[in-house]
Amino acid sequence: MVYAQYVPLIILLPLLSFVVLGFWGKKSLKPMAGMVGTTVLLVSCALACYTAYQYFTLNGAYQPVIAIQGTWLEFTPTLSIDMGILLDPASVMMLVVVTFISLMVHLYSMGYMKQEERKGIFFAYLSLFTFSMLGLVISTNIFQIYMFWELVGVSSFLLIGYYYDRPSAVAASKKAFIVTRFADLGFLIGILILGFQAGSLDFQTIIERVTNTNSEQYANLVGTHYLGISLLTWALVLIFMGGAGKSAMFPLHIWLPDAMEGPTPVSALIHAATMVVAGVYLVARLFPLYHLAEGAQNIVMLVGVTSAVFAAIIACTQTDFKRILAFSTMSQIGYMMFALGVSGYGGESGLGFSASLFHLFTHAFFKSLLFLAAGLVIHVAHTNNVFEMGGMRKYAPVAHATFLIACLAIAGIPPFAGFFSKEEILTAAMYYSSTVYVLALITSGLTAFYMFRLYFLVFWHKEASVHSHHSEGCLSQKLPLVLLAIASILAGFVPFSQYVSADNKPFHAELHLSQAIAPVAVALLGISIAFALYKKESSKSDQFARAMGSLYLGARKKFYIDELYLFVTQKVMFNLIGRPAAWIDRNIVDGMVNGMAAATAGFSSAIKGLQSGRVQQYALYFFGGILALALIFLYIWK
Amino acid sequence: MNEIPVTHILFVSTGLFFIGMYGLFTRRNMISMLMSVELILNSVNINFVVFNKYLYPSRLDGIFFTIFIITIAAAEAAVAIAIIINLFRSHQSIDVDTASELRF
Numbered sequence: 001m002v003y004a005q006y007v008p009l010i011i012l013l014p015l016l017s018f019v020v021l022g023f024w025g026k027k028s029l030k031p032m033a034g035m036v037g038t039t040v041l042l043v044s045c046a047l048a049c050y051t052a053y054q055y056f057t058l059n060g061a062y063q064p065v066i067a068i069q070g071t072w073l074e075f076t077p078t079l080s081i082d083m084g085i086l087l088d089p090a091s092v093m094m095l096v097v098v099t100f101i102s103l104m105v106h107l108y109s110m111g112y113m114k115q116e117e118r119k120g121i122f123f124a125y126l127s128l129f130t131f132s133m134l135g136l137v138i139s140t141n142i143f144q145i146y147m148f149w150e151l152v153g154v155s156s157f158l159l160i161g162y163y164y165d166r167p168s169a170v171a172a173s174k175k176a177f178i179v180t181r182f183a184d185l186g187f188l189i190g191i192l193i194l195g196f197q198a199g200s201l202d203f204q205t206i207i208e209r210v211t212n213t214n215s216e217q218y219a220n221l222v223g224t225h226y227l228g229i230s231l232l233t234w235a236l237v238l239i240f241m242g243g244a245g246k247s248a249m250f251p252l253h254i255w256l257p258d259a260m261e262g263p264t265p266v267s268a269l270i271h272a273a274t275m276v277v278a279g280v281y282l283v284a285r286l287f288p289l290y291h292l293a294e295g296a297q298n299i300v301m302l303v304g305v306t307s308a309v310f311a312a313i314i315a316c317t318q319t320d321f322k323r324i325l326a327f328s329t330m331s332q333i334g335y336m337m338f339a340l341g342v343s344g345y346g347g348e349s350g351l352g353f354s355a356s357l358f359h360l361f362t363h364a365f366f367k368s369l370l371f372l373a374a375g376l377v378i379h380v381a382h383t384n385n386v387f388e389m390g391g392m393r394k395y396a397p398v399a400h401a402t403f404l405i406a407c408l409a410i411a412g413i414p415p416f417a418g419f420f421s422k423e424e425i426l427t428a429a430m431y432y433s434s435t436v437y438v439l440a441l442i443t444s445g446l447t448a449f450y451m452f453r454l455y456f457l458v459f460w461h462k463e464a465s466v467h468s469h470h471s472e473g474c475l476s477q478k479l480p481l482v483l484l485a486i487a488s489i490l491a492g493f494v495p496f497s498q499y500v501s502a503d504n505k506p507f508h509a510e511l512h513l514s515q516a517i518a519p520v521a522v523a524l525l526g527i528s529i530a531f532a533l534y535k536k537e538s539s540k541s542d543q544f545a546r547a548m549g550s551l552y553l554g555a556r557k558k559f560y561i562d563e564l565y566l567f568v569t570q571k572v573m574f575n576l577i578g579r580p581a582a583w584i585d586r587n588i589v590d591g592m593v594n595g596m597a598a599a600t601a602g603f604s605s606a607i608k609g610l611q612s613g614r615v616q617q618y619a620l621y622f623f624g625g626i627l628a629l630a631l632i633f634l635y636i637w638k
Numbered sequence: 639m640n641e642i643p644v645t646h647i648l649f650v651s652t653g654l655f656f657i658g659m660y661g662l663f664t665r666r667n668m669i670s671m672l673m674s675v676e677l678i679l680n681s682v683n684i685n686f687v688v689f690n691k692y693l694y695p696s697r698l699d700g701i702f703f704t705i706f707i708i709t710i711a712a713a714e715a716a717v718a719i720a721i722i723i724n725l726f727r728s729h730q731s732i733d734v735d736t737a738s739e740l741r742f
Contacts, residue, residue, distance in 0.1 A: 613741030615734050616663055616671075623659070 007067045007085055010047045010095060011134045013040045014102075018127035025120025034110035037123040041106050041130065045099035055092045062504050064088035064204065066140060081201060084140035089500040090284055090357055094137040097364045098274050100487075102130045104480035105269040108372050111477035112265055112379075122162060126269070129155035133274050137281065141201040142191050145282065149187070149246065152275050153180050159270060160262040172258035179255040183245020190238030193231060194289075197221050207288045222292075229295065236289055236296035239282065240303075247279025248330045249337060250307040254562055256330055260322035264375030267322060272329050272371050273364035280336045280360055287353055287502055291345040301341020301432075305439050308334030310559070312446035316453065317545075317555040320384050321374050324454050325367070328410070331443060332363050338440070339425040342432035343502065350502035351509060352432070355424030358496040362417035365491050366409040369484035373403040376473050376481075377458060386454060390461035390537070398478045400459050402485040407455045409488045411448035411523045414516070420492035423516050424509055444519050448526030456534035647688045654681035668725065668732045672718045679711050 017040040025033045055062065069084035106126060113119045132151035139145035154177075161173030191201070198206040198217045209217040210232070221232040243249075248256035259271050270276070283290060283300055290297045308331045315327035336356045343352025376399040381389045393400040409416035412423070422444060430437045497509035533541040545552045554560070610621070654677055661674030683704045690700025722732050729736045 608742040611740075611742045613738030615737075619662060 006047055007051060007087065007138075010044045010051070010099065011085070011131060011138065013044045014127045014131040014134065016040070018124050018131060021120055021124035021127060025124050026118075027120075030120045033120040033123040034106070034113070037127055038103070038106040038110060040127065041099065041103040044130075044134075045096075045103045048095040048099040051087070052092050052096045055087060056089075056499055062089045062499070062506075064504070067138075069140060072144075078199060079195070079201070081143045082141050083144055085138045086140040086203065087138065089504060090281070091137050093357065093361060093500055094281060095134065097361060098130065098133050098137060101273045101364055101368050102126070102133075102269060104368065104372070104484055105265045108268075108375070108477050108480045109263075109265040111474040112375060113263065114474075118162075122159075122263070125155055125158045125162070126266075129159065129270060129275070133278075136278060139203075141203055142195065142206070142286075143201045145285070146184075146187065146191055149242070149278065149282075150184065152270075152278065153177060153184070153246070156180075156259070156270050156275055159266040160259050162263055162266065163261070166261065168258075169261040172255075172261040176255040176259050179252055180245045183252050184242050186238040187242020187245075190235045190240075190242065193235040193238070194221075197224075197231060197235070203285060207286070211288050211292065230293070232289070233293040233295045236286065236293050237299055239286065240279075240290075240296065240300055243279030243282040244303055245279070246282075247276050247333045247337070248307075249279065249303050249334065250310050250330075251561060253307065253311070253330050254565055257323045257326045257558070260320070260326050264322070264371055264378065267326075268368040268371030268375070271326065272367040276329060276333055277336065277360050277364070280333060280340065280356060283337070283340050284353065284357060287340065287343070288345060290340070291343075291502075297341055299341075301338045301436070304334045304337025304339070304341050305436055306334070307331065308338065308443045309439055309446075310334075312443045312450065313551075313555045314558050315450040316446060317552060319386055321378060321386050321389075321454070321458070322371070322384060324386070324450060325370055325374060328370075328447065328451065329367055331447060332359070332367065332410070335422070335425055335440070335443070336360050336363070338436065339428055342428050342436060346503045346505075348507055349431075350507070351424060351497070352428035353502035354497040354500055354507075354509065355421060355428050357500050358494075359418075359421035359425055361494070361496065362409070362421045362488070362491045365484055366406040366416075366418060366488040369402055369406040369481060369488055370410070372477075372481055372484065373399040373406065376477060377403075379473065381458075386457040389458045391459070391463045393459040398481055402481040403455060403459070405485045405488055407451045409492075410451050411527060412444055412519055413523060413527075414520065415489070415492065417488050417490070417492035419516075419520070420511070421496075423511065423519060424497075426519055427512065427515055430515065441518060441522055445522040445526040448523040449530050452527045452530035453534050456530055460535055462537040644688060644692045647684065651681040651684040651688070654678075654684065666733045666735055668718075668722045668734055671734070672715065672722070675718075676711060676715070679707060683707055 017037055021029060021033055021036060029036060055065075065087040067085040067087055069082055071080045072083045074080040106123070109119075109122065109126065113122055116122060129152060132148050132155055136145055136148035136152060139148060157173050157177040160176055161169055163169045194206065195201045197220050198209050200206055200209065209215050210221060212218060221235070222230050224231045226234060241252075245252045256271060256276065260267055262271070290300060311327040311331035311334060315324050315331065318324045318327060336359050339352045339356035339359065341352075343350055343356065345353075373396075377389065377392050377396050378384055380395050381392060383389065405416065409418040412419045414420075426437065426440055426444070429440045495508075498506040501507055533544060557563075658674045658677030658679075658681065661677065662671055665671050665674060686700040686704045686707075690697065694700075725737055726732050
């Protein structure tokens with residue numbers, strides 16, 4: 001097997017770059033920090049593409065390959081935490097996506113962050129993130145994935161808080177970290193339940209044991225109930241809680257819009273294309289188990305649909321450029337989630353699984369493109385508010401063209417990438433249930449509407465009021481846009497289901513033209529409404545908003561979810577739990593310690609008069625003591 | 639000649655002890671206090687000798703102890719006088735009440 005020789009390099013090179021830039025990026029390597037990071041990523045990306053080529057040119061079913069496996073921490077001879085590299089279609093696909101997007105973002109950042117004082121550190125963090133994400137993707141066991149899962153969380157925290165002199169960025173980074181950590185609590189408990197019951201942490205072993213309905217582990221997991229729900233469902237729901245936190249699924253999504261405080265390339269890499277789809281990837285990894293536990297799979301489906309619709313509605317009313325894109329990301333990840341939720345297992349019925357990862361694949365390209373183009377436009381316009389932009393097509397022509405391509409792709413207009421993946425998801429949804437299908441269709445229309453609302457507001461709407469002296473940016477910023485735009489056009493033509501499927505057996509996903517009519521029509525409708533309302537400056541959009549009444553207002557305020565969280569944490573948890581706990585700590589725990597100190601001090605001040613400094617008094621005490629002892633020995637002790 | 643009863647001698651030694659005790663507690667002059675300590679020691683010596691003589695006349699243990707105590711007392715007197723001289727140098731007095739700095 002040739003993989004073992006160079007696959008570790010794909011992952012370890014970014015780590016090396018992190019270490020080098022972390023040590024020397026502040027001083028000696030600062031001018032060429034971007035160069036170092038980008039070169040390393042270029043090598044990584046080339047190796048990843050070569051691996052994918054090698055892997056997928058094998059014939060027939062794509063068997064999972066374990067490139068490297070070593071025991072890291074042994075608990076018992078049968079239960080240990082391993083470190084290894086697992087190559088299967090999904091992980092190889094993710095290797096390519098992560099390294100490619102990361103390479104584009106590195107390239108873009110070379111121009112974007114040129115003026116930054118701390119760019120050495122920035123590139124070091126980017127490398128750390130890339131390393132962690134790649135490690136997450138190739139994990140062979142659930143504990144390894146958990147460790148890298150936390151590592152991506154840390155790098156996300158560091159990068160959101162990169163502008164640490166802005167209080168909002170600091171608050172956003174804390175929020176992101178705390179919310180995802182809270183979700184990871186569920187993840188950890190889920191891992192422990194599953195690992196304990198299955199007697200292994202290894203993905204393949206767990207799946208092998210639990211899917212075998214005659215096995216002891218299956219009987220334990222399905223037969224043992226807690227609160228009327230089987231242990232398997234509990235474990236999977238808790239693991240999904242971790243995934244939902246990382247993937248910003250409703251109701252754990254509140255950190256994602258705030259995370260946009262980070263630099264734009266970071267939003268493109270972490271909060272659009274790679275880290276936030278980790279939840280989808282996790283569910284896909286354990287998909288055979290989710291398929292066994294119908295309850296857990298239904299929860300995945302419900303949360304996915306809710307997030308998709310919910311975020312799409314909010315995105316229609318927001319005014320911050322990057323937050324609109326953030327809600328769009330959330331909506332699209334909801335799409336991927338419910339595609340997993342409606343999927344069957346094996347052969348044609350596994351369409352939802354393939355479609356989900358296909359959408360993950362295409363979405364990575366056009367969403368990171370949207371963010372990178374947004375970065376250019378924000379740089380030119382000097383504002384994040386889309387209503388203060390307008391007419392940007394003259395100032396940022398490259399961004400305009402590529403943004404349009406990405407918008408068409410996300411709206412699902414053929415022949416752009418999003419059309420193919422979305423069509424597969426919708427087909428899978430249609431086979432599952434008509435309610436889900438209709439909701440998905442509505443989301444699709446809303447997606448087209450808010451993306452083109454954004455597009456028209458930014459690039460048309462009115463003549464540019466800002467006369468910017470900033471140019472659109474240098475070649476290193478434009479090149480990634482063009483490359484990603486090409487990818488956004490071509491990625492849809494990849495026969496994805498022939499490579500990635502639930503049971504690793506390729507199948508042919510038919511593209512039914514009759515089923516494609518409805519989504520495209522809905523998308524075109526959305527685009528035309530956006531065109532009518534926002535192409536020219538007019539009062540039509542305000543009238544429309546007023547007609548929607550409280551729905552508009554609620555969506556504008558993100559349905560008060562943030563306020564709800566604030567209420568729950570500050571009013572309920574602080575007052576009911578925090579304050580009594582603080583009282584106990586202050587008065588009882590501290591009181592005991594302070595009381596002992598006070599008693600000692602009081603006793604000592606009471607007896608300190610004995611030490612008078614007079615020798616004869618001491619002699620008297622001594623004599624008194626002897627006398628007392630003599631009496632004791634004479635009369636009492638005998 | 640009738641032997642003196644043991645209790646008589648013990649009365650003497652007890653008297654001597656309490657005279658020494660009284661001097662130790664009431665005198666402020668350190669030389670006087672030292673002399674009082676010597677009185678106490680001597681009362682003990684008398685006890686040793688008396689009990690040796692009356693209880694075990696054939697043995698000499700008590701007498702040895704007495705000699706031992708006299709030797710120690712001589713050394714102790716040397717140390718005590720050295721302390722007194724030092725005290726006088728630092729306080730220009732050998733009154734123990736002037737040397738009461740080591741207090742709370």
